[in-house]
Amino acid sequence: MAELQKDPITRKDFLGFGVLGAIVGAILTIPPAAFVLGPIIDIDARGQSDVPDDWFEVGSISDIPEREPQVFEVNFPVEQVYGQKESQVVSDSEFAVPNAIWVSWKAPILERGRQGSLGDILDEESPRRPAFLDEWNGEPLTQEQIGEVTENLNVLSSSCAHLGCPVRWTEGKRLFLCPCHGGLYDINGGWFGGPPPRGLYRYTYEVREDGNIYVKHEFDVGGAQGPQAPYVI
Amino acid sequence: MIGRLRTQALETSKFITDWMEHRTGIVTMLEHFLYEPVPKRGAWLYTLGSATLFCITLQFLTGILLLFYYVPTVDHAWDSINYIMNEAYFGTLIRGIHYWSANFLLVVIGLHMAQVFFSGGYKSPRELNWVVGVVLLLLVIVLAFTGYLLRWDQDGFWASVVGIKIGSYSPFVGGQVTHFLIGGDVVGPATISRFFAIHVWLLPAALAPFIGIHLYLLRRHGVFGSEFEYSDRLAKLHERQRLESYERYEEEEGEPYVGRRDRADRE
Numbered sequence: 001m002a003e004l005q006k007d008p009i010t011r012k013d014f015l016g017f018g019v020l021g022a023i024v025g026a027i028l029t030i031p032p033a034a035f036v037l038g039p040i041i042d043i044d045a046r047g048q049s050d051v052p053d054d055w056f057e058v059g060s061i062s063d064i065p066e067r068e069p070q071v072f073e074v075n076f077p078v079e080q081v082y083g084q085k086e087s088q089v090v091s092d093s094e095f096a097v098p099n100a101i102w103v104s105w106k107a108p109i110l111e112r113g114r115q116g117s118l119g120d121i122l123d124e125e126s127p128r129r130p131a132f133l134d135e136w137n138g139e140p141l142t143q144e145q146i147g148e149v150t151e152n153l154n155v156l157s158s159s160c161a162h163l164g165c166p167v168r169w170t171e172g173k174r175l176f177l178c179p180c181h182g183g184l185y186d187i188n189g190g191w192f193g194g195p196p197p198r199g200l201y202r203y204t205y206e207v208r209e210d211g212n213i214y215v216k217h218e219f220d221v222g223g224a225q226g227p228q229a230p231y232v233i
Numbered sequence: 234m235i236g237r238l239r240t241q242a243l244e245t246s247k248f249i250t251d252w253m254e255h256r257t258g259i260v261t262m263l264e265h266f267l268y269e270p271v272p273k274r275g276a277w278l279y280t281l282g283s284a285t286l287f288c289i290t291l292q293f294l295t296g297i298l299l300l301f302y303y304v305p306t307v308d309h310a311w312d313s314i315n316y317i318m319n320e321a322y323f324g325t326l327i328r329g330i331h332y333w334s335a336n337f338l339l340v341v342i343g344l345h346m347a348q349v350f351f352s353g354g355y356k357s358p359r360e361l362n363w364v365v366g367v368v369l370l371l372l373v374i375v376l377a378f379t380g381y382l383l384r385w386d387q388d389g390f391w392a393s394v395v396g397i398k399i400g401s402y403s404p405f406v407g408g409q410v411t412h413f414l415i416g417g418d419v420v421g422p423a424t425i426s427r428f429f430a431i432h433v434w435l436l437p438a439a440l441a442p443f444i445g446i447h448l449y450l451l452r453r454h455g456v457f458g459s460e461f462e463y464s465d466r467l468a469k470l471h472e473r474q475r476l477e478s479y480e481r482y483e484e485e486e487g488e489p490y491v492g493r494r495d496r497a498d499r500e
Contacts, residue, residue, distance in 0.1 A: 037413060039412045039418075039423070044408060044409055078421040080417045080422050095308075095421050095422050163398040164395060180391075
């Protein structure tokens with residue numbers, strides 16, 4: 001220490017070393033940091049997604065029963081690492097995330113519940129399925145029919161809103177049950193019991209003239225928030 | 234004849250040992266590392282640290298062996314493990330040791346920490362070693378978590394989804410943590426690559442120096458409760474209790490305490 005004090009560094013040298021150190025430090029740290037944190041830059045800063053912003057077919061509205069939810073499997077292609085479109089020229093190995101999507105007709109709500117305390121009280125008796133579907137033979141739907149169907153559908157993610165385990169429908173209880181921590185949801189996806197902080201996530205969906213439901217890989221959380229990108233799966 | 238052979242063997246081994254000691258100092262080093270005085274009472278409890286180190290060594294060795302067959306891709310990960318379990322020679326044994334020693338490791342670490350905690354081994358001057366031990370525990374937990382996904386089966390997949398979702402609840406940086414871990418916004422090829430890199434390279438590379446620091450600090454301060462330290466502290470405790478009992482006596486009786494024999498003489 002004493003030796004160092006005999007040869008004091010000048011302010012100019014100090015600043016010079018500081019600037020040089022900052023430049024060298026940046027050169028050494030920015031590339032590896034950006035390399036490792038690439039997904040955060042792409043998704044959180046640039047708003048990109050691994051799943052294309054397309055509509056994916058779910059299934060026909062005629063397959064949905066009156067009072068039970070119907071599960072459909074949709075494979076969302078994932079463009080990630082070797083699943084990139086460019087590399088598929090030489091490789092067929094496209095990775096897709098199979099997602100279970102629960103679709104049901106909305107049950108009318110008699111009384112609104114309160115999150116964390118009481119679930120909605122539903123009208124289990126009145127019909128839910130649009131009447132025209134009883135005689136529908138697959139001809140193109142009119143705009144009025146599309147509107148009626150769209151208004152009455154629940155298109156729900158199977159991922160529990162708590163920690164993401166896949167929920168299943170229990171016929172006896174007429175509830176969705178999460179096997180991990182016992183989260184419960186009604187047929188509309190509303191919170192009914194257990195640890196989930198909200199109801200099941202609803203996909204952004206549309207019904208087309210061919211009578212099929214199409215979804216995007218995003219959740220419609222309503223309000224001013226706009227669509228929300230699903231976490232994890 | 235046998236006696237001469239025995240003498241020759243002893244001389245040869247002594248020559249080799251001396252030769253190695255002269256050049257590397259390995260005998261002194263081994264003596265230093267292998268022999269550590271521990272308290273007489275509960276001596277077996279002091280093997281838990283060594284048991285932890287043994288389990289970690291098993292993890293390293295069997296992990297290296299598994300790498301000869303394991304393929305960290307979404308379309309081959311499960312198949313490669315299936316191959317290890319059903320086709321590779323002793324694959325079931327090697328993976329079984331890796332799996333069970335990982336489970337056992339967490340149990341042994343828990344017991345080791347309990348032993349250190351209840352014996353007061355975290356107190357001055359060993360606080361830093363306790364902190365290093367906690368860091369090691371966290372590293373081992375993350376190792377166990379990242380290893381789970383590599384199987385790429387339903388169990389591992391959903392357990393990882395749940396774990397990642399727990400990470401998403403982190404305040405302020407939940408989304409970023411999730412995206413960093415899964416290498417995108419959905420679990421996919423990037424996720425298994427990342428978990429593989431973290432499990433096989435990043436965490437073991439972090440674990441090794443921390444084990445070194447842990448052992449160095451253990452050697453520097455010794456095991457807490459060595460006989461001298463233990464009896465010294467006990468003597469101090471008994472002395473304090475004795476003085477407190479005198480004070481209580483004086484308060485209750487209102488006269489100074491004068492030993493049992495003195496009291497009998499006086500009466």
